[in-house]
Amino acid sequence: MNQADVTKLMSQLRIAVRPNKRNLKNADGPEGRLLKLRKTVTALVKHERIELFYNRADEARGYAELLISNAIRHGDRHKATMELADYWLLEKQLVHKLFRVLVPRYENYSVSYTRMYKAPRDYPGIYYRQSVLELRGNPYPSLLTDHSQNRSLLHNVLLDEARKEFRRQKLPELVI
Amino acid sequence: MALRILKTLRPVAHPLATTLAGGQRQEFIHTTPACCEIRKLARLRVVDNSDLGKRAMAEGRPPRCIHVYNKRGVGLIGDKVLVAIKGQMKKGILVGLKQNQKPKQPKFDSNNLVLIDDNGSPLGTRIHVPIPTILRTILKEKTLAKGADYTKVLAIASRYV
Amino acid sequence: MNLSTRVMLNRLAPQCAYKRIVTFSTKTAEHAVENQEESKKGVAPAPTPSSPAPVTRKPIIPANYRFVYPEFLPDPKVEWRNPIREKLERLDMLERRKQIDLPEFYVGSVLAVTSSDPHAAGKTSRFVGICINRDRCGLRARFVLRNVIDHQGMEVVYELYDPTIQKVEVLRLEKRLDDSLFYLRDALPEYSTFDENMEAEPLEEGASVPVNDIKVVLRPRPWLERWERQNLRGVANIDEYLKDKHRLSAAKVQKPWEKYDMMKDYRSSIPEEEQTEIFAEVHTDLHTLELQRKRNKRKRTFVKPKQLA
Numbered sequence: 142m143n144q145a146d147v148t149k150l151m152s153q154l155r156i157a158v159r160p161n162k163r164n165l166k167n168a169d170g171p172e173g174r175l176l177k178l179r180k181t182v183t184a185l186v187k188h189e190r191i192e193l194f195y196n197r198a199d200e201a202r203g204y205a206e207l208l209i210s211n212a213i214r215h216g217d218r219h220k221a222t223m224e225l226a227d228y229w230l231l232e233k234q235l236v237h238k239l240f241r242v243l244v245p246r247y248e249n250y251s252v253s254y255t256r257m258y259k260a261p262r263d264y265p266g267i268y269y270r271q272s273v274l275e276l277r278g279n280p281y282p283s284l285l286t287d288h289s290q291n292r293s294l295l296h297n298v299l300l301d302e303a304r305k306e307f308r309r310q311k312l313p314e315l316v317i
Numbered sequence: 318m319a320l321r322i323l324k325t326l327r328p329v330a331h332p333l334a335t336t337l338a339g340g341q342r343q344e345f346i347h348t349t350p351a352c353c354e355i356r357k358l359a360r361l362r363v364v365d366n367s368d369l370g371k372r373a374m375a376e377g378r379p380p381r382c383i384h385v386y387n388k389r390g391v392g393l394i395g396d397k398v399l400v401a402i403k404g405q406m407k408k409g410i411l412v413g414l415k416q417n418q419k420p421k422q423p424k425f426d427s428n429n430l431v432l433i434d435d436n437g438s439p440l441g442t443r444i445h446v447p448i449p450t451i452l453r454t455i456l457k458e459k460t461l462a463k464g465a466d467y468t469k470v471l472a473i474a475s476r477y478v
Numbered sequence: 479m480n481l482s483t484r485v486m487l488n489r490l491a492p493q494c495a496y497k498r499i500v501t502f503s504t505k506t507a508e509h510a511v512e513n514q515e516e517s518k519k520g521v522a523p524a525p526t527p528s529s530p531a532p533v534t535r536k537p538i539i540p541a542n543y544r545f546v547y548p549e550f551l552p553d554p555k556v557e558w559r560n561p562i563r564e565k566l567e568r569l570d571m572l573e574r575r576k577q578i579d580l581p582e583f584y585v586g587s588v589l590a591v592t593s594s595d596p597h598a599a600g601k602t603s604r605f606v607g608i609c610i611n612r613d614r615c616g617l618r619a620r621f622v623l624r625n626v627i628d629h630q631g632m633e634v635v636y637e638l639y640d641p642t643i644q645k646v647e648v649l650r651l652e653k654r655l656d657d658s659l660f661y662l663r664d665a666l667p668e669y670s671t672f673d674e675n676m677e678a679e680p681l682e683e684g685a686s687v688p689v690n691d692i693k694v695v696l697r698p699r700p701w702l703e704r705w706e707r708q709n710l711r712g713v714a715n716i717d718e719y720l721k722d723k724h725r726l727s728a729a730k731v732q733k734p735w736e737k738y739d740m741m742k743d744y745r746s747s748i749p750e751e752e753q754t755e756i757f758a759e760v761h762t763d764l765h766t767l768e769l770q771r772k773r774n775k776r777k778r779t780f781v782k783p784k785q786l787a
Contacts, residue, residue, distance in 0.1 A: 144551075144612070144613060145552065145553070145615065146743065147747045149743050151750065153751045153752060162742070162745070175738070203741045203744070207740040224738075225740070229738065250533075415631070418635070420637050421634065424634070425630060425632045429630075446628050446629070447627050451597045454596075456633070477603075478605065
């Protein structure tokens with residue numbers, strides 16, 4: 142691992158990538174780990190928003206992003222990409238969804254294709270870190286609260302006062 | 318790296334041993350990756366045309382190193398070694414190693430040896446394989462340091478690499 | 479550095495290493511890096527310029543730069559990355575390339591290297607051999623040449639940017655089916671024998687590098703490595719010397735899922751945007767050197783007028 146592999150050309154991932162992979166304890170070893178991650182990626186592409194444990198979500202996120210970026214780069218006539226999509230998406234309908242829906246959606250994106258949030262942890266109980274992994278542009282309502290219209294926050298307080306001040310100045314002109 | 322050894326014989330209390338389910342005991346001994354070093358009992362290939370060397374190689378009983386004249390027990394290029402060849406002990410100079418070398422120094426596919434006597438004069442009259450050029454400097458230094466003249470080996474060399 | 483600062487830095491270091499070093503802007507690709515894939519969908523849009531900034535002349539980096547100059551790409555291991563050190567190394571590499579012509583070669587090409595040797599008689603030594611491996615990156619880039627001289631196989635490791643190397647000539651430029659030819663050590667000696675005085679075999683200008691699909695014949699076992707486990711394409715008779723136990727243990731050790739492990743490929747490579755950025759930095763100088771090399775080649779083939787008696 143002291144020379145970069147130049148045979149495969151991949152786009153830069155726009156997410157934070159750990160330098161080492163997580164082994165994700167699995168009875169079937171590395172093959173089982175990949176199977177679990179395939180199920181996760183399939184679920185992500187199918188439902189576009191899933192809630193799961195943080196570590197697996199982080200691993201699956203990288204694979205999902207690479208799958209989409211390879212699909213965008215090579216299109217659906219490229220044999221290697223088709224085999225990759227066939228391996229990673231366990232439901233074959235989703236291969237069509239990847240190339241027909243997700244690729245046009247993400248073609249001109251300059252940000253990551255997925256978003257990951259931290260979710261509330263179940264205490265007392267299984268206290269593992271929870272997360273929500275979703276594809277951008279999904280049809281569900283946003284998980285982030287929109288603070289831009291909150292009248293109590295400082296920026297809106299100042300803007301409201303500025304608007305009132307402006308109207309007060311304008312009033313004599315309007316009356317006349 | 319640890320090599321696992323399974324033993325099913327009389328269990329002996331060993332601090333590193335653990336008992337497996339089937340009553341077998343496993344012990345770990347430390348191993349290293351293959352180093353291709355010349356130590357005691359390493360087999361060498363005689364590359365000069367001395368009678369003794371040729372007969373030993375032809376019979377399929379190559380000389381075995383029994384001592385390395387070195388502070389460390391590992392022979393490097395140009396080191397004098399004591400070998401056991403055809404039932405007798407002879408000294409030799411290492412002229413080629415299978416060990417990985419520094420950049421620009423050649424690495425050979427076999428561990429090559431030139432037999433010499435105590436004064437440093439070689440037993441053969443010709444070396445039929447190429448020899449690394451660094452031997453020139455090493456053997457000259459050894460000649461100055463010791464008393465024997467090791468540079469006679471350089472005289473019989475046919476080719477340098 | 480006192481103990482508390484050292485402890486803090488050690489704890490911070492892995493956190494900093496998690497983010498991939500982003501040295502480029504996250505805008506979509508503007509200029510065309512020649513895309514060799516003809517199978518791209520027709521519906522795929524042309525690269526749209528996301529920034530309206532006027533660009534007078536952007537260097538279009540040839541697609542084969544990453545094969546011709548692989549040592550300019552840094553080590554993909556994130557913990558060992560240091561952008562400043564890499565930039566300085568690249569400057570040093572260009573400086574060295576201005577002093578000596580380091581030609582394009584691949585694993586499987588036959589090279590002749592002349593280097594200065596203080597121990598040799600004429601103070602220089604020339605070694606001809608087939609390149610069996612190219613390793614490392616940056617100023618530490620090396621290659622291994624193998625040859626069989628007087629029935630003795632030998633290998634020499636050379637560092638590409640070693641200042642004591644005086645000349646590197648490519649006698650035969652070709653590629654092989656595998657990325658490393660270590661199996662030549664266990665092959666019959668004729669596959670590693672190259673004449674010391676062999677002459678350079680020139681290729682036509684602009685021709686692609688030929689791939690020599692020779693299949694090497696191995697000697698009987700024992701071998702230095704378990705070649706049956708490495709999925710080699712350039713070996714002919716590997717099955718001849720395999721027993722069932724070898725086949726079974728090789729099958730057990732295979733990892734067919736690694737072909738689909740995209741993150742593994744990603745972590746062992748440099749992404750395209752970063753490659754483009756790096757080669758854009760060095761492109762002008764390398765291109766000038768290439769032109770100079772072509773000019774010198776033409777000058778050499780110019781036949782000197784014979785002196786008539």
